[in-house]
Amino acid sequence: MHPHLFQTTALSLATDLSTTKKIALNSKRNKAQDNSDELDDLSNRFQYNECKDSYWQQEQFSLLFGTRLWDESSEAQKKLLNHLYWVAYYCQIISAEIATIYLNQAAGAGLYSVEDFRVVCDGLDLESSQERAHIAAFKKISEDIEYEVFGERMFTYPMRAYHVDTMIFHNSNRVKEYWRRMQIQAYSVLSTGNAFLGCQYFTVRGLRTLNGKLVQHQLSQHVIDSSDRTSMPIPSQVSFHHFLDESYHFNTSKLISHDVVKSIKAPTAFERKITNKLMLGVQKDHFNFSTAINGIFWYDPALYQTVYRILRSPAFAMDHAAAVQMVKDCFTKESQGMHNSRKTHETAREHYKTYLDKLDFVNPEVKAMSHMGKNTIEHQLKMNQKGFRSFVNGF
Numbered sequence: 001m002h003p004h005l006f007q008t009t010a011l012s013l014a015t016d017l018s019t020t021k022k023i024a025l026n027s028k029r030n031k032a033q034d035n036s037d038e039l040d041d042l043s044n045r046f047q048y049n050e051c052k053d054s055y056w057q058q059e060q061f062s063l064l065f066g067t068r069l070w071d072e073s074s075e076a077q078k079k080l081l082n083h084l085y086w087v088a089y090y091c092q093i094i095s096a097e098i099a100t101i102y103l104n105q106a107a108g109a110g111l112y113s114v115e116d117f118r119v120v121c122d123g124l125d126l127e128s129s130q131e132r133a134h135i136a137a138f139k140k141i142s143e144d145i146e147y148e149v150f151g152e153r154m155f156t157y158p159m160r161a162y163h164v165d166t167m168i169f170h171n172s173n174r175v176k177e178y179w180r181r182m183q184i185q186a187y188s189v190l191s192t193g194n195a196f197l198g199c200q201y202f203t204v205r206g207l208r209t210l211n212g213k214l215v216q217h218q219l220s221q222h223v224i225d226s227s228d229r230t231s232m233p234i235p236s237q238v239s240f241h242h243f244l245d246e247s248y249h250f251n252t253s254k255l256i257s258h259d260v261v262k263s264i265k266a267p268t269a270f271e272r273k274i275t276n277k278l279m280l281g282v283q284k285d286h287f288n289f290s291t292a293i294n295g296i297f298w299y300d301p302a303l304y305q306t307v308y309r310i311l312r313s314p315a316f317a318m319d320h321a322a323a324v325q326m327v328k329d330c331f332t333k334e335s336q337g338m339h340n341s342r343k344t345h346e347t348a349r350e351h352y353k354t355y356l357d358k359l360d361f362v363n364p365e366v367k368a369m370s371h372m373g374k375n376t377i378e379h380q381l382k383m384n385q386k387g388f389r390s391f392v393n394g395f
């Protein structure tokens with residue numbers, strides 16, 4: 001008699017042999033290729049001086065690429081904008097990965113309550129430990145750069161709790177932040193005792209990682225194309241090694257949200273409702289596209305202060321009036337940079353739609369990603385102009 005016949009529950013991952021095998025294989029391969037040690041080594045060796053004279057990724061992935069600032073910058077300033085993109089981008093990733101570590105554990109606790117989920121949970125433990133290595137590398141390099149160039153923080157922040165902000169530079173206020181924190185905490189408590197909701201975290205994680213994958217693949221391109229990877233600037237190598245780990249994380253999200261979910265009980269009406277709310281939450285988080293950072297869905301007005309401080313720093317040496325005018329020209333007028341970011345936003349939306357397509361518990365309007373699709377160049381310009389008026393009044 002097969003031992004699984006002794007189980008008191010009809011639900012078991014072991015009955016879905018092909019999924020179990022795929023998950024075990026993905027974890028095994030991830031362990032074999034684990035980039036944690038390389039990332040530790042790279043960040044320990046990082047010296048800004050040694051790589052500040054080269055571009056770390058394609059020019060279009062530079063802070064405020066395709067705006068007036070970019071057009072008027074010297075070659076050295078363009079390189080700095082390219083480096084600052086790296087810093088800003090990975091500061092967002094740090095924030096998302098702090099949350100990922102916690103939510104991996106919460107969802108793992110929920111999934112462990114179903115028979116045979118040990119392989120999934122062990123894989124998640126490895127991923128969490130990889131995220132800690134990723135965060136350490138991004139944080140060390142970003143802080144070194146900001147200290148050296150500005151002597152103060154711009155995009156970096158001290159270590160913090162998982163629920164503080166999953167999106168930094170977003171459109172928020174105290175009430176919204178409090179509500180958001182309550183939601184994320186309530187969800188994490190719910191998911192520890194609920195396998196279906198535990199799986200849904202991976203649908204969300206899959207969507208978020210999907211966008212990361214799109215952009216990080218391009219940030220790794222210089223290293224992918226190079227014949228001698230180890231001679232490339234250290235931050236480019238970090239992008240590449242991180243991308244390798246993340247492609248396994250994406251596989252995990254995909255396997256759990258598309259396949260494992262079939263091995264557990266169909267959702268109740270309540271679970272469906274929460275799931276659809278979660279998917280709408282992703283769309284709200286990814287509603288904006290940022291002119292400053294192509295590929296991150298930040299709310300531009302939240303960046304004005306930081307960009308202003310960068311322009312006033314010795315690196316750009318602008319006086320108050322020139323810096324304010326530059327913020328105005330870069331953010332409140334149509335530019336190539338804004339169009340590029342809009343294009344990435346649209347590509348991400350298309351990928352999200354495909355990702356959700358096969359999930360029958362997701363409502364049609366959520367699947368169509370219509371909320372995210374509501375943002376346009378015109379709308380974005382209006383928001384940025386409105387934000388500019390309060391920015392100027394703030395002085």
Ligand SMILES: [Fe+2]
Nearest residue numbers: 097131134246
């Ligand atoms: Fe990561």
Ligand SMILES: [Fe+2]
Nearest residue numbers: 100131246249
């Ligand atoms: Fe990850």
